[in-house]
Amino acid sequence: MTLFDLVPTLGRSHPVALEPGLWPRSARMTDTADLVVGGVSLIALARTRGTPLHVLDLGEVDRRVGLLRAALPEAEIAYACKALLCRGLVRRLDALGCALDVCSGGEAAVAEAAGFPAERMIMHGTAKTTADVGRPVGRIVLDRPDEPLPPARAQRVLLRIAPEVDARTHPKITTGTGAQQFGVPLAEAEDAVGALLARPGAHLVGLHCHLGSQVFAVDAYEEAARRMVRLLGRVRERYGLTLGELDLGGGLGVPYLPGDADFDLAGYARRVLVALAYESGKAGLPRPRLTVEPGRWVVGPAGVALYRVAAVKGRFVVVDGGMSDNPRPALYGARYHARLVGRRSTAVLVAHTVVGRHCEAADVLADVPLPADLRPGDLLAVPVTGAYQLSMASNYNAVGRPPLVAVHDGTHRLLLRRERAADLLRRDVG
Ligand SMILES: *Cc1c(COP(=O)(O)O)cnc(C)c1O
Numbered sequence: 001m002t003l004f005d006l007v008p009t010l011g012r013s014h015p016v017a018l019e020p021g022l023w024p025r026s027a028r029m030t031d032t033a034d035l036v037v038g039g040v041s042l043i044a045l046a047r048t049r050g051t052p053l054h055v056l057d058l059g060e061v062d063r064r065v066g067l068l069r070a071a072l073p074e075a076e077i078a079y080a081c082k083a084l085l086c087r088g089l090v091r092r093l094d095a096l097g098c099a100l101d102v103c104s105g106g107e108a109a110v111a112e113a114a115g116f117p118a119e120r121m122i123m124h125g126t127a128k129t130t131a132d133v134g135r136p137v138g139r140i141v142l143d144r145p146d147e148p149l150p151p152a153r154a155q156r157v158l159l160r161i162a163p164e165v166d167a168r169t170h171p172k173i174t175t176g177t178g179a180q181q182f183g184v185p186l187a188e189a190e191d192a193v194g195a196l197l198a199r200p201g202a203h204l205v206g207l208h209c210h211l212g213s214q215v216f217a218v219d220a221y222e223e224a225a226r227r228m229v230r231l232l233g234r235v236r237e238r239y240g241l242t243l244g245e246l247d248l249g250g251g252l253g254v255p256y257l258p259g260d261a262d263f264d265l266a267g268y269a270r271r272v273l274v275a276l277a278y279e280s281g282k283a284g285l286p287r288p289r290l291t292v293e294p295g296r297w298v299v300g301p302a303g304v305a306l307y308r309v310a311a312v313k314g315r316f317v318v319v320d321g322g323m324s325d326n327p328r329p330a331l332y333g334a335r336y337h338a339r340l341v342g343r344r345s346t347a348v349l350v351a352h353t354v355v356g357r358h359c360e361a362a363d364v365l366a367d368v369p370l371p372a373d374l375r376p377g378d379l380l381a382v383p384v385t386g387a388y389q390l391s392m393a394s395n396y397n398a399v400g401r402p403p404l405v406a407v408h409d410g411t412h413r414l415l416l417r418r419e420r421a422a423d424l425l426r427r428d429v430g
Helices: 042-049 058-071 087-095 105-113 186-197 218-239 265-283 296-302 328-332 421-426
Strands: 035-037 053-057 076-080 099-102 121-123 139-142 155-162 202-208 245-247 289-292 303-313 316-319 339-341 349-355 364-371 379-383 404-408 411-416
Touching (some): 035 042, 042 053, 042 379, 053 058, 053 296, 058 076, 058 087, 058 265, 087 099, 087 105, 105 121, 186 218, 218 245, 218 265, 364 379
Parallel strands (some): 053 404, 076 099, 076 289, 155 202
Antiparallel strands (some): 053 303, 339 379, 349 364
């Protein structure tokens, strides 16, 4: 077997069409090799805004929230803003009627600054401080019954349970198995509910679970839904209390590479809704109100990043960004797709490794076939960059974090500007 058999695109020239399933629905390649997203030329944007550049297609965000709504018409959709957070995005999600998951007082502060109603915020976290919970939010998801609560307020809370369902995702982003630090183990759940009911200031309204991230196993969600409704039944038996809310968390996966499977949204919705109806019927409970908390699924595929090639060293392509604007490869061994844009090449495709600018061997973005005539100054476009990149970005090597530009209907707007040395110096007060 040769490398050409393993990677069928090798040896051919650069395809004109965009790889299906990876780019925003609005994306297209023009005859002049421009990449147009949301009706905006990304080549022109890269020229005016510089690189690395992160682009967010707001129309794609709308479309994806619409797909979730259609699949789960009665569910509350709480966008998990740790995936990507800025005021422009928050305002959009507010207009779409989403709720918002925040994981810290800082995230709540950004959402509040965008005018997002506190009532529709849900606060998470494994180590919330009194400062975190001091910000008004509609609901707090307690990781354990004795977590801090806001003073002198009847705060609506949910209790996070580890349903002990293995979502079969990457071990570093699995959270629902009970062998981990998140939530109350299923076996201790009823006692924990009792402890919480005895706490003044806590108004328990429901239960929560979250299986992990980048999950494709829709049967795991079904099993979690079953276990959680059965637990609601046991809570009612023991305490005579009917909890009205069930939050099944997020974690819906997205494809990153050509040929990756897509998340079975219809199958997920069907299995979860059937499980809720069946189990609540069996337990004689009213069907709980469902909340889902997708982050990655909403914004990941709405993002495209542009990098400029700094050097080509044999099979290595060095670009002007890397782990400071995308730590996922270094954290999880994640790999991305990339394609040449802005210039037509008829050269054959050869295997390349796209590496970042940082002094770390783990700073690898992509293992991908690229034209043999790739040269410094070329632009590479990377799809599915909307989630867990800018929100996890760092100032490593004192490289300023890149800007985020929203595109939609032929217009573009800067959401986050590029970080400058002056920004870094502002907090260096010594
Ligand atoms: C991270 C997280 C989410 C969102 O996860 P995605 O994989 O981005 O959908 C939702 N709920 C909780 C509690 C989380 O920790």
